[in-house]
Amino acid sequence: MLNYKLxxxxxxxxxxxxxxxxxxxxxxxxxxxxxxGDLSLPCFRLSKTxxxxxxxxxxxxxxxxxxxxxxxxxAVSGYLNIYLNKSxxxxxxxxxxxxxxxxxxxxxxxxxxxxxxxxSSPNIAKPFHVGHLRSTVIGNAIxxxxxxxxxxxxxxxxxxxxGTQFGKLIVAYQLWGSKEAVNERAIDExxxxxxxxxxxxxxxxxxxxxxxxxxxxxxxGDQEALALWQWFVEISLAEFQKxxxxxxxxxxxxxxxxxxxxxxxxxxxxxxEKQLVEEDEGALLVRLDEFxxxxxxxxxxxxxxxxxxxxxxxAVYRAEKYDFDKLIYVTDYAxxxxxxxxxxxxxxxxxxxxxxxxxxxxxxxSIEGGSLSTRKGNVIRLENVLEQAVQKIxxxxxxRNPGLVNKAKVAEKVGIGAVIFNDLSANRIKDxxxxxxxxxxxxxxxxxxxxxxxxxxxxxxxxxxLHERDEIHDIEIDGTCLQNTEAIAVVKMLYLFTExxxxxxxxxxxxxxxxxxxxxAQAFNRFYHACYILVDDKQVREARLALVKCVQTTLQNxxxxxxxxxxxxI
RNA sequence: GUCUCAGUAGCUCAGCUGGAUAGAGCACACGCCUUCUAAGCGUGCGGUCGGGGGUUCGAAUCCCUCCUGGGACGCCA
Numbered sequence: 001m002l003n004y005k006l007x008x009x010x011x012x013x014x015x016x017x018x019x020x021x022x023x024x025x026x027x028x029x030x031x032x033x034x035x036x037g038d039l040s041l042p043c044f045r046l047s048k049t050x051x052x053x054x055x056x057x058x059x060x061x062x063x064x065x066x067x068x069x070x071x072x073x074x075a076v077s078g079y080l081n082i083y084l085n086k087s088x089x090x091x092x093x094x095x096x097x098x099x100x101x102x103x104x105x106x107x108x109x110x111x112x113x114x115x116x117x118x119x120s121s122p123n124i125a126k127p128f129h130v131g132h133l134r135s136t137v138i139g140n141a142i143x144x145x146x147x148x149x150x151x152x153x154x155x156x157x158x159x160x161x162x163g164t165q166f167g168k169l170i171v172a173y174q175l176w177g178s179k180e181a182v183n184e185r186a187i188d189e190x191x192x193x194x195x196x197x198x199x200x201x202x203x204x205x206x207x208x209x210x211x212x213x214x215x216x217x218x219x220x221g222d223q224e225a226l227a228l229w230q231w232f233v234e235i236s237l238a239e240f241q242k243x244x245x246x247x248x249x250x251x252x253x254x255x256x257x258x259x260x261x262x263x264x265x266x267x268x269x270x271x272x273e274k275q276l277v278e279e280d281e282g283a284l285l286v287r288l289d290e291f292x293x294x295x296x297x298x299x300x301x302x303x304x305x306x307x308x309x310x311x312x313x314x315a316v317y318r319a320e321k322y323d324f325d326k327l328i329y330v331t332d333y334a335x336x337x338x339x340x341x342x343x344x345x346x347x348x349x350x351x352x353x354x355x356x357x358x359x360x361x362x363x364x365x366s367i368e369g370g371s372l373s374t375r376k377g378n379v380i381r382l383e384n385v386l387e388q389a390v391q392k393i394x395x396x397x398x399x400r401n402p403g404l405v406n407k408a409k410v411a412e413k414v415g416i417g418a419v420i421f422n423d424l425s426a427n428r429i430k431d432x433x434x435x436x437x438x439x440x441x442x443x444x445x446x447x448x449x450x451x452x453x454x455x456x457x458x459x460x461x462x463x464x465x466l467h468e469r470d471e472i473h474d475i476e477i478d479g480t481c482l483q484n485t486e487a488i489a490v491v492k493m494l495y496l497f498t499e500x501x502x503x504x505x506x507x508x509x510x511x512x513x514x515x516x517x518x519x520x521a522q523a524f525n526r527f528y529h530a531c532y533i534l535v536d537d538k539q540v541r542e543a544r545l546a547l548v549k550c551v552q553t554t555l556q557n558x559x560x561x562x563x564x565x566x567x568x569x570i
Numbered sequence: 571g572u573c574u575c576a577g578u579a580g581c582u583c584a585g586c587u588g589g590a591u592a593g594a595g596c597a598c599a600c601g602c603c604u605u606c607u608a609a610g611c612g613u614g615c616g617g618u619c620g621g622g623g624g625u626u627c628g629a630a631u632c633c634c635u636c637c638u639g640g641g642a643c644g645c646c647a
Contacts, residue, residue, distance in 0.1 A: 026587065033590080042589050044627065054627085078627090079590070123647075160647065257647090283645050292573070293643090300645045307647050333575065337642050340574095361575090364640075396609065414609090426583055429575070431640065438582075442609060444595040445583085452609050460606050503586070515584065518594080529602090529611045548606095570609075 002096055003498075004069065004089070008039060008082060011067050019046065030492075034485070037074065037081030038089075038492070044078055054078030087479030090491050094477050097494060097550040105497045105557050109505070110151030116322050117143050117153060118314075119330040120249070123160035124236040124256070125169055125190045128243045129379040130434050131332075131365045131372050137420050138362055138428055139330040140249045141510035141562045148561060149505050154322055158314065159256030161233050165194070167215035170228050171207060172197040182231075187239045190232060212302075219261070219304055233258075246386055246416055248563055260313040264305050267313045268298060276348055286345050296341040311342050319353050326356050328508065333361035333429065360508045363431035382419075385439060390415030392440050393448070397570070404569060413565035414448050421447025424514045424562050445518045447564055450555065453521035457552035458568040460533055464545050481543035486527040490547060493523045497554050501561065510562055517558045524551045 005025055013021035024041065031040045043054040043061070050057060058075035065073060071083040097104045119139020122132045143153045172193035173182070182189045201207040217225040237254075244250065268284070271277045277284050282301030288294065296308050318327055329339060339359035347354035365372060372379050394411040397404055404410060422439055423432070425446075442448040482491065497516065504512035533544045556566045 027589095029586085029589075031590075032593085036590070040590085044589070047627080077590070164646070280644080285644070294573095295644060297644055302645085304645090306645070310647095331647095332641090334641055335647080336574070338647085363576090366640095393609090400609070401607070430583080431576085438596095441596075444609095446595090446609085448609055449595095452607080456607060456610085463606055499586095507586095511584090512586095515594090519584095522594080525610060526612095528606080532605065534606050570607075 002092070004084065005039060005499075007069075008067060011065060012041065012061060012080075015061065015064050016046070016050070018049070030496075031081065034488070036076070036079070038084045039082040041080040041082075042078060043080060086483055086488060090479035090482045090488070091477055093491055093495055094479075094546050094550055097553055098546065101553060102557060104553055105501050106148045106150070107498070107502065108150040109502070110146060110149050110325075112152075113150075113325040114152045114154065114322055115146050115326045115328065116156060116318055116324045117146075117328045117330065118156050118158045119143075119328075120244075120251070121158040121160060121256075121331075122240060123165070125165065125187070125194065125232045126236075127187050127191055127379060128240055128382050129372060130367075130382055130385060131379075133382050133419070133423055134332070134362050134365065134428075134432075135330045136244075136247060136249055137423050137563055138360065138510055139328075140247075141424060141513065142328060142330065142360065142505075142508055144561045144563065145501060145505050145510070145513070148501065148557075151325075154253065154324075155251045156318075157251040157254045157256070159233075159237075159254060161256035162218075162258040162261070162310070164211060164215045166218060166229050166232065167211035167213070168197045168201075168207075169194060169232060170214045170225060171210045173228065182235065186235050190235065216302065216304060243382060243386075246412075247420065248416075248565065255314070257310045260310045260317065263313040263317055264309045267316055268309070270349065271298065271345075274349060276345070286341075286348070288341060288344055291344055293337065293341055293344065296345055307338065308342060308345075311338075312345060315342065315346055315357065316351075319351065324353070324356060326358060327353075328358045328360055330360045330362070332364050334364065335359070336361055358508070360428070362428040365432045365434055367434050380434060385419055386416055388436070389419050389440060393418065393442070396442070401570065410567045410570060413567045414451055414570060417447040417451055417559075417564045418442055419447075420563050421450065421514060424510045425518075427511050428509060448570075450517045450521050450559065451564065451567060452570055453524055454552065454555045454559065454566050455568060455570040456528065457524070457548050457555065460528075460548050461545065461552065462568075464534055464541075477543050477546045478539050479543070481540045482547060484531065486523075486530040487544070487547060490520075490523045490527045490551060493520045494550055494554055497558065501558075504561075513558055513561050517555060517562075520551065520554060520558070524548075524555075 005028055006021070009021045009025035009028060012024050013019055027045065028039055028041050031037055041061070043057040046057050047054045055075060055078050058078060058080040061080045062073040062075045069085050069088050071085045073083065074081045117139055119142075120132065120136040122128050139155070143155050146153050169190065176196060177189065177193050197207065197211070214225055218229055271286065276286050277298060278287060283297055284299035285295040285297045288296060297306050298309050300306060315327065318324060336359065343354055343357045346357065367380060390411050393415040394407065397407055397411055419439065482488070497520075500512055500516040504510060527547075531544060533541065533548060535541050535544075559566050
């Protein structure tokens with residue numbers, strides 16, 4: 001009886017003609033107050049179809065329902081409250097988690113299905129800043145969650161490695177840069193050149209024209225332009241790889257915008273053949289007025305490509321190459337219209353897979369009220385944030401646990417985890433106003449709290465000399481030893497993991513997992529303070545240890561889903 | 571101006587396809603390390619769920635409207 005919600009939904013449905021178990025399941029809820037049972041069915045909406053009062057329905061169900069595993073039932077003001085047989089519930093769940101181990105919470109929902117996820121996608125020649133973090137960690141979490149649920153995932157880094165900004169960079173490099181400076185200072189020098197370009201361009205607008213013309217040269221295969229471009233790309237990529245390594249994020253493919261240079265022409269042809277495009281002031285565009293949207297520009301008047309052109313080519317390419325069941329774009333919500341347009345164009349082209357395209361939008365990052373702007377040099381480098389976080393964690397470790405071995409390694413795991421968790425803890429649509437104070441606060445609902453709790457479970461288990469999972473397996477757990485409020489609360493939280501993960505997948509919302517981890521950690525810490533685990537009574541000790549082990553397993557599985565490392569000692 | 575997203579405690583946020591007295595964390599005050607890591611736990615303080623209508627047995631949740639803020643709106647991405 002692993003899914004007791006479904007179990008009871010089926011039983012109840014069989015007692016009520018014409019009511020599907022699925023509906024019952026959707027209506028059932030977990031009462032906030034345990035006095036009101038462990039599971040509850042509000043009978044109000046049944047009232048109409050059955051033409052009986054909710055209370056009468058609840059009472060009839062109470063009388064008719066004979067379900068094993070139940071302690072008792074109550075019909076209270078229109079609710080049918082189900083009280084589980086706690087010891088059986090505890091025993092069943094603990095056994096299940098112990099046997100499932102790192103698979104606990106997983107499902108095979110995505111068997112045979114492929115999900116392509118386009119995330120991170122930073123712009124070449126610009127530093128990786130706190131704004132890029134969100135797409136990276138949200139995309140990574142969505143990747144991990146889908147994989148856990150049985151999908152085959154393809155993570156694509158759609159690098160911003162093409163476009164007019166390279167024309168600008170080339171102009172700036174030729175005017176003010178040097179090979180030595182770029183080699184030595186790498187991305188810092190590129191950023192400086194880029195910023196200088198915009199400063200100077202305000203005085204001298206012809207610079208913009210030069211930049212455009214250099215980009216046009218790139219598009220026409222000019223050797224000199226392409227050599228510089230290639231060089232800039234390599235420098236940037238090396239920088240990004242460092243960051244990805246720290247974050248523990250990987251991609252299955254680096255297919256930046258330049259990858260589609262030779263794939264846009266056929267798509268433009270197709271648009272023309274299908275008579276979807278028209279020319280306006282020299283530019284080529286798709287009218288979308290009848291869908292309430294501005295037109296989607298496909299070619300500039302000088303014939304060069306645009307964002308839409310490349311994204312369209314990319315979508316067509318991915319459909320052919322991966323035959324995906326979902327293609328997910330992880331970008332901030334400033335691009336909402338762009339993706340609506342893109343998806344509509346795909347639909348108008350007659351591709352049935354338009355319905356499989358999904359834009360996962362997230363809120364914008366500002367810095368103490370002001371917006372980030374690479375041009376103005378107003379960015380906070382992710383590298384700096386990570387360094388600061390690791391440093392601060394390191395200080396805390398020195399103060400609290402100076403004897404810790406692998407101090408540097410642990411500080412890195414926890415510091416970086418703190419930054420990742422901070423980005424994933426709220427609903428993705430929320431804007432973030434970056435402040436050093438928030439980013440470096442490790443009390444309460446934070447990554448370090450979760451990791452600390454995990455380390456605590458490890459510590460107890462180690463002390464009990466039960467770190468081998470196999471030894472837990474064979475223990476006959478006596479559920480009657482885990483009947484106090486705090487233990488039951490932990491067990492109930494453990495039970496919720498599976499459905500929370502699924503919910504996170506359906507809603508494409510990693511924060512559901514983050515919040516779950518906080519909830520579980522809180523429940524565990526209360527239990528930890530209320531019940532001493534390593535008591536002399538063997539039965540009680542083993543039951544509590546088994547529960548600790550299950551918390552450890554579940555925390556670990558959950559942390560992995562959002563990209564947090566799980567250090568055994570902090 | 572049009573479209574769109576958001577508005578819940580002083581601050582940051584939960585609140586599942588409407589359900590039982592609206593929940594956490596931070597901050598503030600107090601308490602808890604002679605047993606498992608005090609990055610912890612407990613108690614207290616704190617809310618006209620932006621305003622107003624409507625639908626419903628029942629609305630923070632759905633609909634309308636207004637207010638405030640973010641964002642997008644043809645050759646950037």
